[in-house]
Amino acid sequence: MEENFICLDIGGTLIKYALAADGRLRERGSVPTEGRTAGAQGVAEKVLAIVDAFRGRGAAGVAISTLGIVDPVAGKIVYAGPSIKDYTGMNLKALVEDATGLLCTVENDVNCAGLGEYWLGAGRGSRSLVCLTVGTDVGGCILFNGRLWSGANYSAGEVGSMGLTEGRFGDLASVRRMVQRAAKAHGLSAQGIDGETVFAWARAGDADAVNAIAGLIAPLVEGISNICYMLNPECIVLGGAVMDERQYLAPRLLADLEEAVPRAFRSATRLTFAELGNDAGLIGALYHFLQRRRDAEAKARNAGLTGEAGKVR
Known part of the structure; x- marks a missing residue:
C-alpha cells in the first residue's frame, strides 16, 4: 500500500503544503505565514491545523521545510531572522510529534530545495x-x-x-x-x-x-x-x-x-x-524524511533493536 506523507514548506510569506507519495505532490495548498504579526505560536497553530486536516488520510509522517538555521536531529530552529517573530528556539519536531503522534522531520528550506533537485530535479x-x-x-x-x-x-x-x-x-x-x-x-x-x-x-x-x-x-x-x-x-x-x-x-x-x-x-x-520550481522544498522535505527514516531503521537493525526501527531521530 502506498504511503502518504504530509509535507510543509514554511516561508516568510506562505506556508505551502501537500499530501505526497513517491515524490508526487497532491492536494496542494497554502496559507499566509503572518510570522511578523502572529509570530511563532501562530505559525505552530497553522502547522498543526494543516497536519490535523490530513491525519485521517493514513499519513505515515510529517516532513517540514522551513526558513532559518535548523538542527535537523532535534528538529529545532537554531536561528531565524525577523520574518517569524520568536521563531528562534522553537522545536517543531517535538511540537508536531507530541500533538499528533506522527513522526516528523525538520530541515532548512534551501537544504530541502537542494535535496529535492538532487532526488527528482536538475541534480x-x-x-x-x-x-x-x-x-x-x-x-x-x-x-x-x-x-x-x-x-x-x-x-x-x-x-x-x-x-x-x-x-x-x-x-x-x-x-x-x-x-x-x-x-x-x-x-x-x-x-x-x-x-x-x-x-x-x-x-x-x-x-x-x-x-x-x-x-x-x-x-x-x-x-x-x-x-x-x-x-x-x-x-x-x-x-x-x-x-x-x-x-x-x-x-x-x-x-x-x-x-x-x-x-x-x-x-x-x-x-x-x-527544475522543480516552488515544489523543490516540499519534495526535498519528503526526501529528507525518507532518508532519516532509512537511517533510523538501519541503525536499529545494526543494533538488533527491531522494535525501534520506526523512530526518526
Whole structure:
C-alpha cells in the first residue's frame, strides 16, 4: 500500500503544503505565514491545523521545510531572522510529534530545495552538488553522496554571507540589488518594478536593464568561481524565480565562468538550472524524511533493536 506523507514548506510569506507519495505532490495548498504579526505560536497553530486536516488520510509522517538555521536531529530552529517573530528556539519536531503522534522531520528550506533537485530535479545522478537560490539574498546547500553537509553548527551553505571583492555575496547578487539599479537608471521607484520587468526591458534592448543584469551576473560568477575552487562539485544548481530567465542568463553566466575559472578547475562541474520550481522544498522535505527514516531503521537493525526501527531521530 502506498504511503502518504504530509509535507510543509514554511516561508516568510506562505506556508505551502501537500499530501505526497513517491515524490508526487497532491492536494496542494497554502496559507499566509503572518510570522511578523502572529509570530511563532501562530505559525505552530497553522502547522498543526494543516497536519490535523490530513491525519485521517493514513499519513505515515510529517516532513517540514522551513526558513532559518535548523538542527535537523532535534528538529529545532537554531536561528531565524525577523520574518517569524520568536521563531528562534522553537522545536517543531517535538511540537508536531507530541500533538499528533506522527513522526516528523525538520530541515532548512534551501537544504530541502537542494535535496529535492538532487532526488527528482536538475541534480539527478550527481554525487556532489551545490544548490544556490538567488532572490532577496543568496542561499546555499551542499551535498556529498546524497548527504547534506550541515557543518559543525548546521550553518554550512550560508553562502550569502561569503565575502566577495565588492562586498557580501547575498547583497551583490540579489534580485533586489538588480531591480534597484535598473529603477534608479530609469528614475523610478524600485517598488514599482520587479525582476520580470528588468528582463523584459533587457530583451527589448534597454541598455540600463542590460547593465543591471550584468551587475547581478558578475558577483554570481565570482561566488560560483569560489565554490568551484573550494568544493569542486559535480553539479551546481541555480534556483530562485530569477533563474526562470535561463535563456537570457545561461549563455552569459557560462561565458563569464569560462573566463573566470581555468578549465582544469571546472571541467567536471555541470552548471544547471533548477527544475522543480516552488515544489523543490516540499519534495526535498519528503526526501529528507525518507532518508532519516532509512537511517533510523538501519541503525536499529545494526543494533538488533527491531522494535525501534520506526523512530526518526
